[in-house]
Amino acid sequence: MKLHEYEAKKIFAKYGIPIPKGEVATTSTQAREITAKLNVPVIVKAQILVAGRGKAGGILFADTPEEAELAARKLLDAEIKGVRVSSVLVEEKVSVQKELYLGITVDRAQRCYVAVASSRGGMEIEEIAAKTPEEIVKLFIDPAYGFHLYLARQVARKMGYVGKQMLNLASIFFKLYRLAIDFDAELAEMNPLMEKPNQEFVAADTRLIVDDNALYRHVELKNRLAEGETELTPQELKAQESGLAYVKLEGNIGIIGNGAGLVMATLDTIQLYGGNPANFLDVGGGASAERMAAALNIVLSDSEVKAVLINVLGGITRCDDIAKGVLEVRKRVGFAKPIVIRLVGTNEEEGRRILTEAGIHVLSSMEQSAEKVVEIVNVEGGG
Amino acid sequence: MGIFVDKQTRAIVQGITGAQGSFHTKLMLNYGTQIMAGVTPGKGGTQVHQVPVYDTVKEATENHDANASIIFVPAPFAAEATFEALEANLKTIVIITEHIPIKDAIRVMAKAKQLGTVVIGPNTPGVIAPGECKLGIMPAHVFKPGIVGIASRSGTLTYEIAAGITAAGLGQSTCIGLGGDPIIGLSFVEALKQFERDEQTKAVALIGEIGGNLEERAAEFIATEGYEKPVVAYVAGRTAPRGKRMGHAGAIVMGRTGTARSKIEAFEKAGVRVAEKPSEVAKILGQRI
Numbered sequence: 001m002k003l004h005e006y007e008a009k010k011i012f013a014k015y016g017i018p019i020p021k022g023e024v025a026t027t028s029t030q031a032r033e034i035t036a037k038l039n040v041p042v043i044v045k046a047q048i049l050v051a052g053r054g055k056a057g058g059i060l061f062a063d064t065p066e067e068a069e070l071a072a073r074k075l076l077d078a079e080i081k082g083v084r085v086s087s088v089l090v091e092e093k094v095s096v097q098k099e100l101y102l103g104i105t106v107d108r109a110q111r112c113y114v115a116v117a118s119s120r121g122g123m124e125i126e127e128i129a130a131k132t133p134e135e136i137v138k139l140f141i142d143p144a145y146g147f148h149l150y151l152a153r154q155v156a157r158k159m160g161y162v163g164k165q166m167l168n169l170a171s172i173f174f175k176l177y178r179l180a181i182d183f184d185a186e187l188a189e190m191n192p193l194m195e196k197p198n199q200e201f202v203a204a205d206t207r208l209i210v211d212d213n214a215l216y217r218h219v220e221l222k223n224r225l226a227e228g229e230t231e232l233t234p235q236e237l238k239a240q241e242s243g244l245a246y247v248k249l250e251g252n253i254g255i256i257g258n259g260a261g262l263v264m265a266t267l268d269t270i271q272l273y274g275g276n277p278a279n280f281l282d283v284g285g286g287a288s289a290e291r292m293a294a295a296l297n298i299v300l301s302d303s304e305v306k307a308v309l310i311n312v313l314g315g316i317t318r319c320d321d322i323a324k325g326v327l328e329v330r331k332r333v334g335f336a337k338p339i340v341i342r343l344v345g346t347n348e349e350e351g352r353r354i355l356t357e358a359g360i361h362v363l364s365s366m367e368q369s370a371e372k373v374v375e376i377v378n379v380e381g382g383g
Numbered sequence: 384m385g386i387f388v389d390k391q392t393r394a395i396v397q398g399i400t401g402a403q404g405s406f407h408t409k410l411m412l413n414y415g416t417q418i419m420a421g422v423t424p425g426k427g428g429t430q431v432h433q434v435p436v437y438d439t440v441k442e443a444t445e446n447h448d449a450n451a452s453i454i455f456v457p458a459p460f461a462a463e464a465t466f467e468a469l470e471a472n473l474k475t476i477v478i479i480t481e482h483i484p485i486k487d488a489i490r491v492m493a494k495a496k497q498l499g500t501v502v503i504g505p506n507t508p509g510v511i512a513p514g515e516c517k518l519g520i521m522p523a524h525v526f527k528p529g530i531v532g533i534a535s536r537s538g539t540l541t542y543e544i545a546a547g548i549t550a551a552g553l554g555q556s557t558c559i560g561l562g563g564d565p566i567i568g569l570s571f572v573e574a575l576k577q578f579e580r581d582e583q584t585k586a587v588a589l590i591g592e593i594g595g596n597l598e599e600r601a602a603e604f605i606a607t608e609g610y611e612k613p614v615v616a617y618v619a620g621r622t623a624p625r626g627k628r629m630g631h632a633g634a635i636v637m638g639r640t641g642t643a644r645s646k647i648e649a650f651e652k653a654g655v656r657v658a659e660k661p662s663e664v665a666k667i668l669g670q671r672i
Binding site: 051106108109113125126130142181184186213214216217245247258259260261263264265267270271272280282285313314315346365366367 | 459520521537538542590640
């Protein structure tokens with residue numbers, strides 16, 4: 001779960017990390033009122049969950065409350081990188097001497113958390129790593145022993161800081177680690193962490209991504225996810241409610257399968273034959289007829305979809321259940337679009353019989369069925 | 384002989400009284416796997432498919448000579464269950480459970496490393512040595528005893544490719560599901576090392592997917608160690624967009640890390656043939672052996 005910048009900043013502040021003075025606004029009038037209470041100039045930032053908003057025009061500056069109102073009006077309800085902006089963060093602009101990077105994230109290969117720091121913040125950490133790898137300090141955190149203040153001081157020293165500034169920076173880094181662990185973060189970062197001309201630090205932009213699988217122990221976030229806006233599309237939300245893994249893509253062939261790897265491989269095979277998948281949809285292991293029906297409904301409701309490929313290899317999943325789910329959807333809403341079905345594995349004969357008797361042709365090779373559905377879409381499309 | 388599991392494997396099932404645990408205990412028993420005992424806190428003294436159930440792993444292992452565990456415990460309690468198995472000195476632990484928090488998985492793997500215990504998963508279909516032992520939830524009929532070692536990050540896609548290898552008459556020595564989570568125990572490199580030592584294994588199939596860099600590490604290992612057995616790979620997720628989780632918690636391209644292209648290029652650089660379609664894996668294996 002990705003948190004908005006203003007949500008993350010509230011949490012960072014609670015842990016004692018300095019952040020710029022500011023407030024969130026959902027109307028342009030509010031943005032003006034907030035600015036009147038702050039020192040100008042201010043910065044007005046669209047609160048969206050996609051990266052790269054600055055380059056896409058999502059960050060504006062204002063010298064007066066009126067200018068802030070205008071900026072907020074421009075941003076609110078606008079679409080930035082395909083996402084509608086429903087709130088903006090109005091903050092005092094920080095005068096800056098240097099931009100740093102501090103982050104805590106997960107290193108999959110080392111199977112541990114890793115503390116990452118750089119005295120070249122402001123751009124994506126991967127860009128820093130590619131351009132100036134020598135400017136990155138990385139410290140793998142022993143899972144049993146944890147991160148400690150003295151380790152944070154070592155990092156701050158490596159970044160060239162001394163005295164009180166070194167102590168301050170280390171303290172901020174250590175607080176970042178504590179909040180990352182407390183919130184089950186996949187990523188907690190300050191980018192940039194500004195060093196002001198008076199030598200103090202302030203976290204100008206923050207990101208916090210919480211492990212979805214740990215949300216059960218962060219009830220307040222789970223509730224916010226249930227009511228609030230997320231980075232998911234309506235179809236993705238509906239799939240989530242039905243317990244299905246769904247990702248919208250840009251093509252026109254709807255895909256349903258069981259197992260994440262098999263569905264990914266199906267998408268790849270479709271593309272290999274010159275087609276374009278409209279989505280990823282994994283019904284999961286042991287899918288019932290109801291789940292299959294829910295999946296088919298979601299894919300058929302996508303207006304971009306011209307044809308559907310169902311690819312099921314039954315292990316725990318039973319082919320007869322899949323067949324029943326397919327027939328139920330046909331009975332209820334009909335098939336306005338061609339459907340190609342590949343069905344093998346547990347109870348295959350029964351599944352085939354159910355579908356064949358209903359006049360639906362069943363294939364047994366994944367590649368043949370991929371080729372077939374691409375052919376159908378190309379003929380329909382006149383190409 | 385199978386690696387990680389074989390005829391000598393004597394397992395306990397943690398979470399045996401749940402729907403999944405009970406169902407798959409039955410299927411594993413049918414396959415001939417020795418299931419010594421089950422564990423569900425609060426259900427001690429009962430039986431599941433004639434298998435005695437205990438409240439704690441300690442009691443189960445005191446009463447039965449077990450050396451492995453398979454875990455079906457729900458995600459919020461799965462890390463605890465794994466610690467319990469680790470403490471009982473079981474040498475192979477398979478975690479079937481999906482949705483275990485990363486923070487928990489990190490702690491589990493650190494403890495396992497300290498004890499030298501093999502943890503397979505989480506979020507895995509398990510491990511099977513065809514004809515010897517099945518410690519997992521995979522459909523047994525797609526596997527036949529044979530010469531190909533398989534290590535994979537997915538479930539159903541593994542069955543698809545294994546079925547192809549069976550149909551080609553090659554069969555499998557051992558098939559290991561590494562798991563679809565970002566933090567997993569056994570990795571491709573460790574599986575490759577075991578396959579290299581195993582006489583029954585004549586060739587290896589690696590089934591990877593987007594996310595992380597375990598495939599790149601495997602490629603590097605193959606190149607630098609001068610791996611002797613032929614290796615064929617398949618990588619799922621060429622069409623996956625950045626920043627989106629493709630079903631598995633671990634199947635996500637973060638920034639520039641974890642793309643299918645990077646994995647495929649790394650394999651090819653290491654002299655590993657990469658199949659374009661799942662069915663090609665068996666075909667290429669046939670040519671290389």
